[in-house]
Structure formats: structure tokens, C-alpha cells
Amino acid sequence: MATTETSRDSHELPVTTTDSSGSTAKKLTLVPLIFLIYFEVAGGPFGEEPAVQAAGPLLAILGFLIFPFIWSVPEALITAELSTAFPGNGGFVIWAHRAFGAFVGSMMGSLKYLSGVINVASFPVLCVTYLEKLFPVLESGWPRNVCIFATTVVLSFLNYTGLAIVGYAAVVLGLVSLSPFLVMSAIAIPKIQPHRWGSLGDKQKDWNLYFNTLFWNLNFWDNVSTLAGEVDNPQKTFPLALLVAVIFTCLAYLIPLLAVTGAVSVDQSRWETGFHAEAAEMIAGTWLKIWIEIGAVLSSIGLFEAQLSSSAYQLEGMAELGFLPKFFGVRSKWFNTPWVGILLSALMSLGLSYMNFTDIISSANFLYTLGMYLEFASFLWLRKKLPELKRPYRVPLNIPGLVIMCLVPSAFLMLIIVFATKIVYLICGLMTVGSVGWYFLINYFREKKIFEFNQDVDFLDHVNEEQRPKHEEDHDS
Numbered sequence: 001m002a003t004t005e006t007s008r009d010s011h012e013l014p015v016t017t018t019d020s021s022g023s024t025a026k027k028l029t030l031v032p033l034i035f036l037i038y039f040e041v042a043g044g045p046f047g048e049e050p051a052v053q054a055a056g057p058l059l060a061i062l063g064f065l066i067f068p069f070i071w072s073v074p075e076a077l078i079t080a081e082l083s084t085a086f087p088g089n090g091g092f093v094i095w096a097h098r099a100f101g102a103f104v105g106s107m108m109g110s111l112k113y114l115s116g117v118i119n120v121a122s123f124p125v126l127c128v129t130y131l132e133k134l135f136p137v138l139e140s141g142w143p144r145n146v147c148i149f150a151t152t153v154v155l156s157f158l159n160y161t162g163l164a165i166v167g168y169a170a171v172v173l174g175l176v177s178l179s180p181f182l183v184m185s186a187i188a189i190p191k192i193q194p195h196r197w198g199s200l201g202d203k204q205k206d207w208n209l210y211f212n213t214l215f216w217n218l219n220f221w222d223n224v225s226t227l228a229g230e231v232d233n234p235q236k237t238f239p240l241a242l243l244v245a246v247i248f249t250c251l252a253y254l255i256p257l258l259a260v261t262g263a264v265s266v267d268q269s270r271w272e273t274g275f276h277a278e279a280a281e282m283i284a285g286t287w288l289k290i291w292i293e294i295g296a297v298l299s300s301i302g303l304f305e306a307q308l309s310s311s312a313y314q315l316e317g318m319a320e321l322g323f324l325p326k327f328f329g330v331r332s333k334w335f336n337t338p339w340v341g342i343l344l345s346a347l348m349s350l351g352l353s354y355m356n357f358t359d360i361i362s363s364a365n366f367l368y369t370l371g372m373y374l375e376f377a378s379f380l381w382l383r384k385k386l387p388e389l390k391r392p393y394r395v396p397l398n399i400p401g402l403v404i405m406c407l408v409p410s411a412f413l414m415l416i417i418v419f420a421t422k423i424v425y426l427i428c429g430l431m432t433v434g435s436v437g438w439y440f441l442i443n444y445f446r447e448k449k450i451f452e453f454n455q456d457v458d459f460l461d462h463v464n465e466e467q468r469p470k471h472e473e474d475h476d477s
Helices: 030-041 050-055 057-085 092-100 102-134 141-160 163-191 194-198 207-218 221-230 234-263 275-283 286-321 339-352 357-385 399-418 422-447 457-466 470-476
Strands: 015-018 024-027
Touching: 030 163, 030 221, 030 234, 030 286, 050 057, 050 207, 057 194, 057 207, 057 221, 057 234, 057 357, 057 399, 092 102, 092 221, 092 286, 092 357, 102 141, 102 286, 102 339, 102 357, 102 422, 141 286, 141 339, 163 234, 163 275, 163 286, 194 234, 207 234, 207 357, 207 399, 221 234, 221 286, 234 275, 275 286, 286 339, 357 399, 357 422
Parallel strands: none
Antiparallel strands: 015 024
16 A cells, blocks of 8 residues: 555544534544454454364465455555545445446445445344353343344444444454453464464365355455545545554454464364354463453454444435435434434344344355445546546556456455355345345435435436546547
8 A cells, every 4th residue: 555644633632523513523533443444344353263164274374364465455445545535424335426327326335235234233143152152041042132132232322422432442442352362372372383274174175154254354444435524634544544454454363363273273163253262261271261252242342333333324425425315314413423324224233133144244245245346347437437536545556457456356256156155145136136126216206205315316427527527528529
């Protein structure tokens, strides 16, 4: 990532601004933004264990070492360029709309939103999965369901209290949840036997689980783009925050993975979600197992908060753009947060949280894959369509280089589609068809004036046409 100048105060106290209604709203600054990105993507090494179960230690290590370069870095670079060029809460919806018009913008919004709320649904489940190791009563039945419900409600209310609060909570949650892994890795050093890292495992490879585990743990870099309108000096803050978050995230996965696979020798089938806690007990004792389980719960909270924020602010951005009725963008008078978006996203994630965990992440990955194809196409077309658009951060490649940069992760995305299960095809097929129908339903509401809209997307297309660089108009003429 190219170096960009950071604002002198971007890493200090939250910046307070006044919105059009006269209420004050604190802007996100550098450090909270870094940790929000971190929780959008990872939240710690919790959930990386199935990669070892699926393909053995060597391929798991190589996956978390190589995959960031073929997937995470290109996605982060695209997010840095387009978020600084279009710093609004619509994020990737704005990019697709500016590139291809209203229908593609709506499809992008629907696919990414659905993948987001499905992803949000996984975190209360992940939280309870770790809690059940301390409290076995949560393994099944009504105690587990009640715990998932209560977790979703409480965390959604915290999100309602404000993004600046969520941002600083992410900093604390990130540091506290990672600390036991640093301790475990340090204690494990004398016990590491490097030859264990070269093991390919002793069972047949489960490529569906392997690729979905890598993808789920290292994607969603662009989700933070839906918060661009809430960031202080986004043109300078975003690229630096993404650079630091990429490095931080990769190290947070690799260090514990190297420590545990090198220090512990167990049957490959035991590497399920939550195995890091068992490994901590083998390496240092019960006290560290409990500490990691507490860290897992805190990490799940951070993941939930960051991704619920992105989903809620995306709906507000789409309402501002005219893709959704105006009421989707209504903000709380007390906390200046988009409470309708938070409520709707929380309710949808709550309903989806009772799915099988593997089906949850596979469905989120599949829908996200479809959205990423639109995102890559939008990025490339905007470079061609608007070459003179002001881009405070610009990926330092020409169009042929950018095509290659996008083709490599696109090939990986195809693996996610190929290895999907029948239930994932069914869920995502229905949601994709529903997204097409939603676009026409919204147009019907607009034409019949059933709901009030901020502006008409056809008007926005006209504005976009007027804002084209003059050299394009001269070329067309």
C-alpha cells in the first residue's frame, strides 16, 4: 500500500461534529478505525482451527500465510482507493452505482447486506460455542437458544449507543482478547517441534471446509467502507488504517497457529472451532484455557459490534442514495445512530443464528463472493470511466495490472462457488432471486409514492452523468 500522510490529530480523541439536525456526532479516528477493521475481518485466531482439521497443519499454515496476499491485500487496496474517492456511508453500493447504474447498485447492496447479516448471525453462535466449554448446559436445547437470543439483544443495544463508543470498545476488546494468545505462544516456544509444521494430516482433505475457513477468516475488508461517512478525514485515515489492520490481522492468525501446531500433537479430528482453548490447557494449564475462552467471548462481541455497525450504516447509506425508503436512514435522537438499520439487521441475524454454523459461514461466503465479482468489475470500470476522478489514495497500477490483481482473487472466489453444498446453493439462490425482485418492488413503491424517498436513483444517474470529467464529454462528442 502506498504511503499516505496522516492527519496530525487522527489518532487522538474522537472528533466531534454537528450534523444537519444540530445534534453532535463523534467521528471515528485512526486507532478505533484500525480495530473496527480488525473486527470486521478477524477478531483474533478464534475460528481458524477447522483449517487444520480440513487439510492438516502445513496447508493451514500456508493458507494463512499466502491467502492474505492473493485476497486480503487486493481487497484492502480496492477499499482504500474507492472509500477515499467516494467517502459516504453507502460504501460499495456507491461504487457499483457510479460504475453501472441503479440496478447493479441495488444488487450489490442486497447481496452484501445479506452476506453481512448472515455473518453477524455467526458471532452469537461462536460466543456460545466457547461458553459451553465453561458451562456445558449451553451445549443444546433451550438454555443455548436463550443465551443466543440474550447475547444478540444486549450487543445490539450497545451498538445503538453510538459508533464512537463501539470503536473504543473494539480497541479494548481487541487487546484483551489477544493477550492470552500472546502468553500461550510465549509459553509454547520451548515445546515447539518444527517438523510438526510439515504434516499434511492423516485424513482425506475437506476442501469445502478448508477454503471456507480461510475465506471467512480473511474477508469482509470492504465492509468498513459503509462507515466512511463516520470517519474523521477519511481520505488520509482510511489507507493507513487498512495497512495497519492487514499486518495486525495476519500476525494474529499466524503466531498462535504456529505455536499450537508446533507444540501440540493430537488427532486431526480434534481441531474444531474452540480447540485453541484445549491446546492452551495442554500447554500451560486450566487457567490459560479459561482465559482464552473469556477472550473468545470478548472477541465475538467485537466481531458482532463491528459487522452490525457496517450493516446498519449500509442501510442508512442506501436510504440516502434513494435505493431504500427514507425511514431506513432515521437516526436516534439520543445517540445519533441509525436505529432502524440496527433493529432490522439484529432481527434478521437473530433469525439466521439458529442455522448450522458451517451453513451460516458458507452462505455468507457465497453471497459475499457474488458481491465481490460486482465490486471488482466496478473498480476496474470506474478507473476507465472516470480516469480523472480525484482519488486521494490510488492503487499504483495501470488498468492491465489492476485486471491481473483482480483475476487472482476472482479465481479463488470460483472455488467457494464450486465447493458449496446443496443447502448453500438453495439459500443463496433464493436470496439472489429475492434481491432482483426487491429492486423492482422498490421501484414500484417509488412510482406509486407508497413510501417517501430521499431522491430518485434515476436522478442520481443523471447527476453522475453531469459530473463526468470534461475530457470524456469532449471524447463522446
